[in-house]
Amino acid sequence: MNKIQARLTNCFLAVFPELTIDQVVSASSTNVRNWDSVAGVTLLAVVEEEFGILLDNSSVSGLNSFQDFLNYLTRTTSTDLYAAAGGY
Amino acid sequence: MKLLEALNTVKSMHSRGGPTLPCALVTGFTPLHLKTFLTAELVRRIPGRSIEIAEGLYGDLAGNMRRLPEAKFEFAVVVVEWCDLDPRLGIRSGARWSKDELSDIVATAKQHAAQFLHAVGNAAPLPLSVCMPTLPLLPLAHTPGWQKSAFEVDLHGVIQSLASSLAGLPHVRLLSAQQLDLQSPPSERFDLQADLRTGFPYLIPYASTLANLLASLALRSTPKKGLITDLDGTFWNGILGEDGVGGISWDLEHHSQIHAFYQRFLGSLAGAGVLLAVASKNDPALVEEAFARADLAVAPSAFFPVEAHWNAKSESIARILEAWNIAADAVVFVDDSPLELAEVEAAHPGIECVQFPSGDDLAIYGLIARLRDRFGKNTVTEEDGLRLASIRRTRTRDVAAESATDTNFLDQTEAEVSFTFEREPLDPRVLELVNKTNQFNLNGARHTEASWRALLSNPGAFLMVSSYRDKFGPLGRIAVLAGTLCGTRLSVSTWVMSCRAFSRHIEHRCLAELLARFRPEEVRFSYQQTERNGPLRDFLSRLLGSPPAPECNASRSLLDAFLETVLHTPEMIDE
Numbered sequence: 001m002n003k004i005q006a007r008l009t010n011c012f013l014a015v016f017p018e019l020t021i022d023q024v025v026s027a028s029s030t031n032v033r034n035w036d037s038v039a040g041v042t043l044l045a046v047v048e049e050e051f052g053i054l055l056d057n058s059s060v061s062g063l064n065s066f067q068d069f070l071n072y073l074t075r076t077t078s079t080d081l082y083a084a085a086g087g088y
Numbered sequence: 089m090k091l092l093e094a095l096n097t098v099k100s101m102h103s104r105g106g107p108t109l110p111c112a113l114v115t116g117f118t119p120l121h122l123k124t125f126l127t128a129e130l131v132r133r134i135p136g137r138s139i140e141i142a143e144g145l146y147g148d149l150a151g152n153m154r155r156l157p158e159a160k161f162e163f164a165v166v167v168v169e170w171c172d173l174d175p176r177l178g179i180r181s182g183a184r185w186s187k188d189e190l191s192d193i194v195a196t197a198k199q200h201a202a203q204f205l206h207a208v209g210n211a212a213p214l215p216l217s218v219c220m221p222t223l224p225l226l227p228l229a230h231t232p233g234w235q236k237s238a239f240e241v242d243l244h245g246v247i248q249s250l251a252s253s254l255a256g257l258p259h260v261r262l263l264s265a266q267q268l269d270l271q272s273p274p275s276e277r278f279d280l281q282a283d284l285r286t287g288f289p290y291l292i293p294y295a296s297t298l299a300n301l302l303a304s305l306a307l308r309s310t311p312k313k314g315l316i317t318d319l320d321g322t323f324w325n326g327i328l329g330e331d332g333v334g335g336i337s338w339d340l341e342h343h344s345q346i347h348a349f350y351q352r353f354l355g356s357l358a359g360a361g362v363l364l365a366v367a368s369k370n371d372p373a374l375v376e377e378a379f380a381r382a383d384l385a386v387a388p389s390a391f392f393p394v395e396a397h398w399n400a401k402s403e404s405i406a407r408i409l410e411a412w413n414i415a416a417d418a419v420v421f422v423d424d425s426p427l428e429l430a431e432v433e434a435a436h437p438g439i440e441c442v443q444f445p446s447g448d449d450l451a452i453y454g455l456i457a458r459l460r461d462r463f464g465k466n467t468v469t470e471e472d473g474l475r476l477a478s479i480r481r482t483r484t485r486d487v488a489a490e491s492a493t494d495t496n497f498l499d500q501t502e503a504e505v506s507f508t509f510e511r512e513p514l515d516p517r518v519l520e521l522v523n524k525t526n527q528f529n530l531n532g533a534r535h536t537e538a539s540w541r542a543l544l545s546n547p548g549a550f551l552m553v554s555s556y557r558d559k560f561g562p563l564g565r566i567a568v569l570a571g572t573l574c575g576t577r578l579s580v581s582t583w584v585m586s587c588r589a590f591s592r593h594i595e596h597r598c599l600a601e602l603l604a605r606f607r608p609e610e611v612r613f614s615y616q617q618t619e620r621n622g623p624l625r626d627f628l629s630r631l632l633g634s635p636p637a638p639e640c641n642a643s644r645s646l647l648d649a650f651l652e653t654v655l656h657t658p659e660m661i662d663e
Contacts, residue, residue, distance in 0.1 A: 014095035017102065038120065041286050045121060046091050049292055057285075 028065030094128035109137040112164040116149035116172035118287040125299030153207035162538040163215040173197035217305040219263040314363035318423035322444040355386035361472025367404035372396040402435030471564035501558040525584035531616035548572040578608035
């Protein structure tokens, strides 16, 4: 498990305490019963705070599972690192 | 606190369990993360309880307030925002925005403020912690942002008037807007995106700050009882022994005005019933001379005892604690020397030692603000004004008692013990005694206003409050007994007595009064040993003839025989 995945897992476990670490990887709004609108908003806020990012409306609509978040964060974080290294 | 940390704190509470503490968070907006932060802050302050926060309906602050009395909460936290006064003051409103609308908004705000005030009044006696609007107003008026519009002035007037009315209600505490401004600038509060998306208007860091202050407001920590201050470099600027009485200063001319501010602060503490004493390595005659200076910003009589000599400060602290008859952990010791603080801390575990940052005016100001928090209390009672005088008299009395036998001495004190049995209105002094007394305390149980009222509303419940005065002066209300009468059995669940009332046989007189009033055949004591209730344990041991067990009983004949051996006949007054 890489660093991003570990931090994201902590976010999911805090918002969905009923999940085990193994279940988190496959968690999505369709298979987690408590993933309602309030939990969804809380998850977004926790992820924003944990990774120091601000999710815009268009990104938010596509984040419906752990894998969606992970893909988004991996993409965003590598872009940021590239930018920080003077890539743009 | 970060949101992730708050969620994990709440999670740990759920896995740990504990007795439920039901409370309400009343808002007109979606409470969302504020609720999470508030739960976490309450868990931190009361780790043994399982916090259950109920919330109301979106957009209906007044309705949520009106519904509060329908449920049994221990307290409620109420957060008002502008859109609760008129939805047009919120970003989510679709209403038109014109100059003519503004006066109508002010009129509606007045009307909603009046309804809210009415609902708050009806929620009594439920303790309410209220936060008035904290977000910036939307740019609705026609004036540029740097100019205050009449509309803005009028709206703030509505809030000011509402806050003024709320501040006069005994069950309401208002959150300090100044403290909030200091901790979170207004420009860092509003989360436009979150408000539009979810109806939650606060940025996460602001929600955390607000929850922290609201939790402190709702669950006040027990204030400290006494402050012991050093003199040189603390109470005044300079070294008395070297600079002389005329060389020490606390004024603008000598750039030492901040010490006058400290002195004024101590004076205000004394006025609120906080005990003050001096522990200084100094020549006592010089200290006496310095205390005679007319420009002192606090009356020298506010300090008792004054320990000025060259022995270790820990010895001074020991004598002061003995004179006050309170535990070290109820006391703050202020000194500019880290060495002295360390010596006192080692000798008196539990005492809060605070370094006076001499020479740094800003740090001193900050220290005084923090000390204010440590000693802050909701109300100042009559007993607060009597406390120091009573301790002085006790010392006088102790000296006099040394030359007489205990029995003879008590006979000579012209003691008057009086009793009241009224349960309403709730007396803040009674709850203060229950929650602050450690030594003569039946079981150490503490109560919120709500749990105290619940106890007194039990079938057969009684409350007895005892006051005392003698020829040395009044002690005020000094003992509280509460419990229930069921048939011929009297069950005592609360019994506390101020340590200032020890050695006067008041505990015996309390029992005698209970027997005379309720005529029970048996008295049951809900005793629990605590770390500090040795005096109560000793008393029950003498009564029962052996150390008390939890839920111990004493028969009428045993009680009569015990009281007969001890009691004299002071004047007893039923009020």
